[in-house]
Amino acid sequence: MKERLKQILNSYHNQREALLPCLHLIQKEEGGLSEEIALFLAKELNLPPVEVYSVASFYSMFTVKQQKAKYIIRVCVSLPCYLKGSDKILEVLHKELGINSGEVSADKKFFIEEVSCLGACGKAPVMLINETLYDNLTPEKVREIISQLKDENSTEEYSQTGL
Amino acid sequence: MKIVLRNIHKQGYKGDIESYLKEQGYTALKKALTLSPSQIIEEVKKARLLGRGGAGFPCGVKWEFVYREKEFPKYVVCNADEGEPGTFKDRLILENDPHLLIEAMIICGFAIGAEEGFIYLRGEYFKAYQILERALEEARSKGFLGEHILNSNFSFHIRLYRGAGAYICGEETALLDSLEGKKGQSRVKPPFPTFVGFKNKPTVLNNVETFANITQILLNGGEWFAQIGSSHSPGTKLYCLSGDVKKPGVYELPTNISLNQLIEEFGGGVEGELKAVLPGGVSSSLLTPDKLDVIMDYFHLQEVGSMLGSGAVIVINKDRCMVDLAKRCAEFFDYESCGKCVPCREGTKRAREILVNITRGKGELKDLELLKELAEVMFDTSRCGLGQSALNPVRSSIEKFSQEFEEHILKKRCPLGICSLC
Numbered sequence: 336m337k338e339r340l341k342q343i344l345n346s347y348h349n350q351r352e353a354l355l356p357c358l359h360l361i362q363k364e365e366g367g368l369s370e371e372i373a374l375f376l377a378k379e380l381n382l383p384p385v386e387v388y389s390v391a392s393f394y395s396m397f398t399v400k401q402q403k404a405k406y407i408i409r410v411c412v413s414l415p416c417y418l419k420g421s422d423k424i425l426e427v428l429h430k431e432l433g434i435n436s437g438e439v440s441a442d443k444k445f446f447i448e449e450v451s452c453l454g455a456c457g458k459a460p461v462m463l464i465n466e467t468l469y470d471n472l473t474p475e476k477v478r479e480i481i482s483q484l485k486d487e488n489s490t491e492e493y494s495q496t497g498l
Numbered sequence: 499m500k501i502v503l504r505n506i507h508k509q510g511y512k513g514d515i516e517s518y519l520k521e522q523g524y525t526a527l528k529k530a531l532t533l534s535p536s537q538i539i540e541e542v543k544k545a546r547l548l549g550r551g552g553a554g555f556p557c558g559v560k561w562e563f564v565y566r567e568k569e570f571p572k573y574v575v576c577n578a579d580e581g582e583p584g585t586f587k588d589r590l591i592l593e594n595d596p597h598l599l600i601e602a603m604i605i606c607g608f609a610i611g612a613e614e615g616f617i618y619l620r621g622e623y624f625k626a627y628q629i630l631e632r633a634l635e636e637a638r639s640k641g642f643l644g645e646h647i648l649n650s651n652f653s654f655h656i657r658l659y660r661g662a663g664a665y666i667c668g669e670e671t672a673l674l675d676s677l678e679g680k681k682g683q684s685r686v687k688p689p690f691p692t693f694v695g696f697k698n699k700p701t702v703l704n705n706v707e708t709f710a711n712i713t714q715i716l717l718n719g720g721e722w723f724a725q726i727g728s729s730h731s732p733g734t735k736l737y738c739l740s741g742d743v744k745k746p747g748v749y750e751l752p753t754n755i756s757l758n759q760l761i762e763e764f765g766g767g768v769e770g771e772l773k774a775v776l777p778g779g780v781s782s783s784l785l786t787p788d789k790l791d792v793i794m795d796y797f798h799l800q801e802v803g804s805m806l807g808s809g810a811v812i813v814i815n816k817d818r819c820m821v822d823l824a825k826r827c828a829e830f831f832d833y834e835s836c837g838k839c840v841p842c843r844e845g846t847k848r849a850r851e852i853l854v855n856i857t858r859g860k861g862e863l864k865d866l867e868l869l870k871e872l873a874e875v876m877f878d879t880s881r882c883g884l885g886q887s888a889l890n891p892v893r894s895s896i897e898k899f900s901q902e903f904e905e906h907i908l909k910k911r912c913p914l915g916i917c918s919l920c
């Protein structure tokens with residue numbers, strides 16, 4: 336990890352602009368910022384560690400607690416999606432996965448997050464699962480997507496979560 | 499009339515560099531390199547293109563400010579942080595015609611004397627990220643981007659930078675702080691980014707759609723552009739129709755279109771019976787059906803007490819409870835306030851609390867006065883546009899649908915049975 340971070344740091348000449356790109360990589364690979372990595376970044380960027388933490392906790396896509404889930408489900412709850420039934424979508428997800436928004440399922444497979452507009456309001460309601468957008472959702476469609484994800488038993492690398 | 503979506507609307511158009519080159523791609527850049535910077539800026543000024551990100555500031559004037567600055571280096575930044583709920587036009591351009599943006603940014607760099615540009619992209623736009631990375635690589639490999647562009651003395655580089663889930667980073671000064679690797683909190687203006695921008699250097703910051711008009715303005719001339727649409731803000735606008743409308747989507751139309759035409763002719767009409775419209779997203783004030791004739795440009799929407807913003811037209815039908823929707827809007831701003839200034843940080847929180855109480859049957863009549871007063875204080879004293887406009891939908895729904903609010907408060911009853919008052 337540190338090697339890959341160094342590459343990013345180098346490409347920004349160790350200027351603090353490198354911080355967000357580094358945090359994106361950390362989030363994706365490790366599911367959150369650990370103390371060790373935070374101290375490493377602080378040293379490399381010549382910043383107080385608290386500054387690294389404060390930036391990481393400001394952005395909703397980063398977490399300072401490592402929290403892994405294979406699938407991060409981001410459900411849009413902004414007005415246009417709400418008008419098209421995003422609350423029903425959330426209800427189905429909560430029920431099917433047995434967790435509330437902001438929680439990771441017991442098998443560490445799913446994490447649900449309520450997010451602001453995802454820029455797909457013409458096809459509301461929508462959600463992102465990891466990097467894939469699902470639109471024109473209905474409760475049935477959501478049940479189908481979730482049951483497919485539950486069924487597959489691959490052990491691929493875990494990806495990021497966000498709070 | 500299609501300017502921004504002229505390629506995207508063509509059958510089989512793929513948005514890669516080959517398709518783009520077949521549609522006059524990079525000919526505007528070639529032309530620009532034969533002109534002087536001031537000639538380019540003159541064309542953009544003649545076009546009277548207003549910024550499409552929300553504030554509606556004249557693009558050519560902005561470029562000229564930066565051009566005249568003596569400080570170097572200068573920067574070009576594209577605001578691709580699209581986050582205003584109900585806005586989904588920039589993503590359409592980014593994913594389907596990325597070179598349109600890239601070419602315009604290079605031209606801007608040449609015009610103002612910059613050698614470096616940034617695209618600040620919303621963190622959640624994963625697909626657009628991949629597409630832009632590839633497009634930038636294509637442009638570099640064809641010699642449109644990088645050192646000595648098309649064998650000229652002009653060099654320009656573009657970096658793609660990802661945001662990380664903060665609506666406030668769409669505000670230009672917060673965006674610049676974020677781009678510098680800091681928390682995205684807004685700066686005090688003035689000074690404006692044109693003078694003190696990225697790393698305190700002169701910076702042109704424009705929205706994706708604004709840039710997307712540039713190549714056609716250069717190829718056809720500013721006067722051509724200025725004749726299209728409304729004389730107050732010429733050209734076309736990408737209107738994003740969402741909510742209770744039969745055919746939601748992005749529609750590029752001349753700016754002299756009326757709200758009624760937009761909804762009826764293009765949106766296929768209202769789903770159900772019309773109650774209200776938010777013409778500029780959840781930061782704008784509600785319009786009632788008697789205002790449907792309004793022309794959808796910056797000037798006319800302001801005249802009827804609302805705003806065009808980014809062009810997020812959210813249609814609301816009679817099955818919706820306005821108290822519930824006002825609460826939703828307040829929740830959004832409470833969540834997204836960056837916390838830098840007190841009026842907005844505390845105001846958005848209190849507004850949400852009060853509205854939640856009303857939807858639970860615990861409101862009092864004086865709450866409505868309190869909310870209106872809060873809206874006024876926040877408008878006057880908040881540091882940036884988020885706080886200044888956060889309570890627009892709340893205030894306007896209290897003004898226009900007072901009965902509904904009163905019924906929740908006095909009779910502890912939601913006329914539409916949506917709020918579960920207990």
Ligand SMILES: Cc1cc2nc3c(=O)[nH]c(=O)nc-3n(C[C@H](O)[C@H](O)[C@H](O)COP(=O)(O)O)c2cc1C
Binds near residue numbers: 552581709
């Ligand atoms: C809270 C807030 C959010 C904003 N979000 C965006 C955005 O997502 N995209 C955008 O282009 N402009 C946004 N703006 C407007 C920018 O501050 C700025 O005016 C604009 O990017 C300038 O570009 P333009 O002149 O081309 O419109 C936002 C403004 C505020 C106050």
Ligand code: SF4
Binds near residue numbers: 666683882
């Ligand atoms: S108005 Fe709100 S978003 Fe803007 S600086 Fe103040 S707290 Fe931050």
Ligand code: FES
Binds near residue numbers: 411415416455460
């Ligand atoms: S409101 Fe859900 S994608 Fe825009």
